[in-house]
Amino acid sequence: MNKFYGYLFIAPFFVVFVVTGLFPVVFTGYVSLFSWELVDGSPRFVGPANYLELVADDRFWTAVVNTFSIFALSTGPQLVLAVVLALALDRRSTGWRVAVLLPCSMSLVAVGIIFANLFGPNYGLVNTVLSGLGLGRVDWQGSRIASHVAIAVMVNWRWTGYNALVVLAGLQAIPRVLHEAATVDGAGRWGRFVHVTLPLLRPTLLFVLVTSTIGGLQVFTEPKLFDGQPGSNNGGASGQFQTVALYVYQSAFETQRLGYASAMAWVLFGMVAVLIGVNHVLTTRSTGAANH
Amino acid sequence: MRHLPWRASALVTAVTTAVITAVLATALTGCGTGSTTPGAPGSLELSIATFGEFGYEDLLIQYQDTHPGIKIRHQKTGQGGPYHQQLFTRLGAGSGLADVVAVEEGHLADALAKSRLFYDLAAIGPREVTGDRWLDWKYAAAKAKDGALIGYGTDSGPLAMCYRADLLAAAGLPSTPDAVKPLFANWDSYFAAGDTYRARTGKAWFDSDAQIFDAMNNQLATGYFDTEDNLVVETNPGIRRNWDAVTAAGERGQSAGLTAFSAEWDAGFLAGAFATKTCPSWMLGVIKAQAGPDNAGRWAVTDAFPGGGGNWGGSYLTVPRQSRHPREAAALAAWLTAPEQQIKAFAATGNFPSQVEALTSPQLLGTLDPYFGNAPIGRLFAAQARKVSAPQYKGPGDGRIQENVATPALRAVEEGASPAEGWRQLVNGAKKVAR
Numbered sequence: 146m147n148k149f150y151g152y153l154f155i156a157p158f159f160v161v162f163v164v165t166g167l168f169p170v171v172f173t174g175y176v177s178l179f180s181w182e183l184v185d186g187s188p189r190f191v192g193p194a195n196y197l198e199l200v201a202d203d204r205f206w207t208a209v210v211n212t213f214s215i216f217a218l219s220t221g222p223q224l225v226l227a228v229v230l231a232l233a234l235d236r237r238s239t240g241w242r243v244a245v246l247l248p249c250s251m252s253l254v255a256v257g258i259i260f261a262n263l264f265g266p267n268y269g270l271v272n273t274v275l276s277g278l279g280l281g282r283v284d285w286q287g288s289r290i291a292s293h294v295a296i297a298v299m300v301n302w303r304w305t306g307y308n309a310l311v312v313l314a315g316l317q318a319i320p321r322v323l324h325e326a327a328t329v330d331g332a333g334r335w336g337r338f339v340h341v342t343l344p345l346l347r348p349t350l351l352f353v354l355v356t357s358t359i360g361g362l363q364v365f366t367e368p369k370l371f372d373g374q375p376g377s378n379n380g381g382a383s384g385q386f387q388t389v390a391l392y393v394y395q396s397a398f399e400t401q402r403l404g405y406a407s408a409m410a411w412v413l414f415g416m417v418a419v420l421i422g423v424n425h426v427l428t429t430r431s432t433g434a435a436n437h
Numbered sequence: 438m439r440h441l442p443w444r445a446s447a448l449v450t451a452v453t454t455a456v457i458t459a460v461l462a463t464a465l466t467g468c469g470t471g472s473t474t475p476g477a478p479g480s481l482e483l484s485i486a487t488f489g490e491f492g493y494e495d496l497l498i499q500y501q502d503t504h505p506g507i508k509i510r511h512q513k514t515g516q517g518g519p520y521h522q523q524l525f526t527r528l529g530a531g532s533g534l535a536d537v538v539a540v541e542e543g544h545l546a547d548a549l550a551k552s553r554l555f556y557d558l559a560a561i562g563p564r565e566v567t568g569d570r571w572l573d574w575k576y577a578a579a580k581a582k583d584g585a586l587i588g589y590g591t592d593s594g595p596l597a598m599c600y601r602a603d604l605l606a607a608a609g610l611p612s613t614p615d616a617v618k619p620l621f622a623n624w625d626s627y628f629a630a631g632d633t634y635r636a637r638t639g640k641a642w643f644d645s646d647a648q649i650f651d652a653m654n655n656q657l658a659t660g661y662f663d664t665e666d667n668l669v670v671e672t673n674p675g676i677r678r679n680w681d682a683v684t685a686a687g688e689r690g691q692s693a694g695l696t697a698f699s700a701e702w703d704a705g706f707l708a709g710a711f712a713t714k715t716c717p718s719w720m721l722g723v724i725k726a727q728a729g730p731d732n733a734g735r736w737a738v739t740d741a742f743p744g745g746g747g748n749w750g751g752s753y754l755t756v757p758r759q760s761r762h763p764r765e766a767a768a769l770a771a772w773l774t775a776p777e778q779q780i781k782a783f784a785a786t787g788n789f790p791s792q793v794e795a796l797t798s799p800q801l802l803g804t805l806d807p808y809f810g811n812a813p814i815g816r817l818f819a820a821q822a823r824k825v826s827a828p829q830y831k832g833p834g835d836g837r838i839q840e841n842v843a844t845p846a847l848r849a850v851e852e853g854a855s856p857a858e859g860w861r862q863l864v865n866g867a868k869k870v871a872r
Binding site for chain 2: 182183258261262265266267268269284286287373374375376377378379381382383398399400401
């Protein structure tokens with residue numbers, strides 16, 4: 146009887162997971178084998194054709210490069226900044242800790258619209274400041290790398306504070322005695338940071354990396370709202386900042402090719418899985434190392 | 438762990454919306470039409486779906502007062518983009534649409550391509566409603582290949598030219614509504630005036646290449662598709678000619694490079710970044726909102742348009758096959774699109790009527806707009822509406838090519854790509870949409 150209630154109590158999660166998580170994933174895999182138009186009564190089985198077409202699709206590879214570029218530009222600085230912020234927060238009150246979490250609680254759409262305005266090539270605040278400082282104006286929409294930087298800034302602004310708190314938790318889990326012992330051994334502040342704090346923080350940093358990888362490879366709202374043309378799914382005039390997630394959406398609901406979009410979603414899923422696998426191997430190893 | 442689901446939700450949304458929409462659509466059918474008890478008098482409920490502002494609020498109350506037994510539920514959506522995306526998703530799902538569904542002109546071609554999913558209003562609508570209610574082009578555009586009429590026209594967007602009278606005067610160009618007409622006689626004179634304006638002020642003549650290109654293309658006898666639905670973007674010399682003319686003018690500095698309806702475009706109105714704007718009737722409201730009271734009296738409008746005229750925007754009321762009360766729905770759509778009602782909608786929102794009789798109404802003809810120097814906008818747009826020639830045939834995907842392929846391709850040119858590269862982007866993109 147106890148057993149029955151146990152399952153009953155955990156059932157809501159699994160029911161919701163199966164309906165909104167597992168089923169769509171499996172069904173997407175099924176759809177990816179069809180030529181399936183959105184408004185179409187007769188999907189046609191095409192086997193791996195969608196996947197083969199995807200491999201030859203320039204637009205897809207542009208999106209992949211964009212995705213990894215934005216991912217690198219956001220995750221790298223985010224990790225460093227999160228550690229710096231965490232070190233600063235270590236000696237601050239709770240109020241500050243809440244404050245760094247604020248960007249995270251803002252509506253993503255509002256953030257996207259405001260940042261798109263800030264980075265407007267003609268009338269945006271960023272370019273006004275840049276030209277005021279005597280630096281050149283930057284075409285945040287037209288230039289591929291500049292647009293990636295702008296989108297990465299948006300992502301970083303939103304997530305650095307959250308990651309800082311995770312790092313902070315890891316930081317405070319480090320026994321103070323280790324710091325004291327290092328001090329006794331003559332280590333300065335920098336020495337303790339490099340030889341005590343950082344090594345013991347590695348599992349935490351890898352956790353942050355894993356979650357940022359999953360999120361970073363699926364960036365969607367930021368590039369969608371960053372586009373100067375309202376409602377556009379193109380990710381810039383020639384797809385210069387279109388991410389894979391955005392291309393999936395465009396293929397499904399604009400071009401109305403559900404099969405093709407599903408195949409792309411599965412390839413994206415595969416990419417995330419591979420990267421997570423790599424992360425997992427690293428995490429297990431380093432956690433093992435840390436435990437010794 | 439909140440980190441993960443929040444951002445992952447974007448993709449999950451993308452991938453599962455289809456499934457969810459289908460589920461929701463099924464659920465929503467219950468509220469859409471199912472709550473009616475067929476046959477029971479005095480309990481018929483009709484639903485009507487519109488986007489933006491149609492000016493129907495008071496009219497629907499009036500209809501319910503004069504038709505006891507009919508209850509109307511009005512589903513309003515703010516933005517046209519998501520509205521039409523949902524419309525076509527529900528059309529595909531086979532359920533979830535209202536009894537009367539508004540379709541915008543730009544999406545009409547996609548609806549016509551699925552005309553079997555709509556009722557032929559000529560067959561089920563009131564018999565006294567015939568084609569002579571509307572301007573010829575408005576009526577003809579809603580006819581499917583097999584002759585079925587899938588929509589009653591509501592409003593329209595006849596094109597005129599809006600311009601900054603003060604900026605033209607400062608550049609030594611004619612600036613009164615009558616004197617500027619020669620500048621807007623045809624596209625050559627328009628671009629020539631642009632060169633003069635550019636040379637004298639160093640500023641842009643129009644907002645963006647795409648806004649000019651679309652207007653030019655819509656005047657061609659054949660557009661992106663021929664009547665057999667073959668994509669002819671590469672072989673239609675008119676499109677290439679327009680492309681060359683617009684991109685050349687853009688390269689000479691005539692384009693401000695401001696994508697229409699972007700935040701930068703809004704700011705461009707305030708800054709006076711461009712001197713002319715292709716101007717369907719509803720654009721007057723956009724200009725007023727974006728240029729603001731500080732620019733009142735500076736903008737003017739004239740009843741001339743390069744290459745004759747044209748239409749941009751306006752909608753139709755359709756009755757999808759999903760409707761359980763098609764005859765009642767068609768009757769409602771017919772009533773709403775009658776001249777008397779559309780004049781009231783014009784008074785409420787400024788949506789310009791597409792009905793012949795409405796264009797001679799004294800109320801409409803007497804309308805002046807103080808913001809545009811007391812321009813007689815009623816008379817002016819009525820004249821422009823009559824200049825619209827036979828509608829160009831729009832193939833399935835036509836609107837998507839214009840909006841999602843041609844506009845970005847021209848933007849790429851404005852951002853530094855060569856016109857040849859932009860052309861390739863247009864051709865390849867159009868092929869993808871048309872496949």
